[in-house]
Amino acid sequence: MAIVRQRFWIFHARGVIRKITGSCLQCFRCHSKLNNQIVGDLPSSRVTVARPFTVTGVDFCGPITTTYLLRGYRTTKSYIAVFICFATKAVHMEVVSDLTAKAFLASLKRFVARRDLCLKLFCDNATNFVGTRKELEEMKCKFFDQQVQGKISKYCTANSIEFHHIPPRSPHFGGLWEAAVKSAKYHLARILGQSHLTFEELATVVAEVEAVLNSRPLTTLSNDPNDESVLTPAHFLTGGPLVRTVEPTVDSEEWSHKDRWLRISAIQQHFWRRWSAEYLHELQQKVKWTKKQKNLNEGDMVLIAEENLPSKQWLIGRVLKVTRDAKGWVRVADVKTKNGEVCRAIHKLASIPSEC
The missing domain is CATH 3.30.420.10 (Ribonuclease H-like superfamily/Ribonuclease H)
Known part of the structure; x- marks a missing residue:
């Protein structure tokens, strides 16, 4: 653009030059951007x-x-x-x-x-x-x-x-x-x-x-000493954390077989209620891939990212089949290359613009 402006002044020259370089396959391979999609719901x-x-x-x-x-x-x-x-x-x-x-x-x-x-x-x-x-x-x-x-x-x-x-x-x-x-x-x-x-x-x-x-906490630790002990995976396996501090001896109470079974069932249900109230809501947070992107379609040309190769050596392929989730977002694609067919997640694929 600097060389052209020595003799000519082109309106919106920056956009024109970007359009030209954007349609260059070699330039795209050097600065290819991998696909992504909004994060899916938890199974x-x-x-x-x-x-x-x-x-x-x-x-x-x-x-x-x-x-x-x-x-x-x-x-x-x-x-x-x-x-x-x-x-x-x-x-x-x-x-x-x-x-x-x-x-x-x-x-x-x-x-x-x-x-x-x-x-x-x-x-x-x-x-x-x-x-x-x-x-x-x-x-x-x-x-x-x-x-x-x-x-x-x-x-x-x-x-x-x-x-x-x-x-x-x-x-x-x-x-x-x-x-x-x-x-x-x-x-x-x-x-x-x-x-x-x-x-x-x-x-x-x-x-x-x-x-x-x-024995790791499933939820954030509370600063209130009156709160219950933190919920851990061991509560669902043995009823309590596997690594615990030394505690004083407590006299055991006499329970009938029926009352003891009811007590065990109540403890188990109590853990699951805490799991639903304290742990589940923390799983709804989305820290990345928060925006919807255009779906990959069959027939699109893509670059297949390889971690041990520079981007200019990535293989070019054509999408043969796409796999969608329950909401219709494409997550996985089957790609045909010169070396055969491969299956990759869309995060390992870079869509080649149609102008290239």
Whole structure:
């Protein structure tokens, strides 16, 4: 514009130049802007009263170096499977020896043995999770192919674990368990430091970290000393926080079996009422993606963002299919590229203007 104005004065020259540079594909690739959309509503499993771990998310953290107390043995890598309840944010942690599907299936069996069957299990698209899903489906098909009738078949059919995978490379779809993994790493990093534990010692440390995570407040602490104790995930698991201060001994009262059962039921209902009154309203706050944006449509040309590549090397693709939520907003798209079809969240796509 400075060079042109040496000889000519063009009205609204800045807008004309921006229009020209905006229709340049090379300029757009250097300054591409990724799509976004107004944040969606919370799933019903986050705001519905249910038994802890009825709907569960899972993710891995690690590796953590473990050792054997024997001469000549090298150190090995261990991992931690973090299960989190959607409703109460209760955490269950299992130490895993490797990232194979069999190791995760074994940790899932231990989780079910301690916390009961979950109806839905959400996870990302890691290869060990995909392998476990396929293995469970094969086992389920072999079981139901047999001539098994009666209550056992009906019970297994009604209680089969339903797997749900989030879109690839979209961690914000699993923010609940990603936050749990971050909290677990926070405590493990300060406990372990540079030390190498045995597998048994690591399992002990993980159990203690799990107790700490389940004793975290779900709501903001009150400054009034007359208020009730803060609500924690452990209230829904054991009736109280797992990590507590030393308290004086209180003489137990004699309760009949009927009165005791009514007392337990009343305590449980009291926790859920506090959960509804104190915790649910805090989930309605939206801190980003607060404005509605134009939906991505089939046939649009997009750039596929890759974290380890500069924007000029991002692949160009055409949208083949879009996935909408209950309100009609596009959240996920299937894109065709020169290397095949990929599935990505819209936050990993940059729409190319039609002028380019």
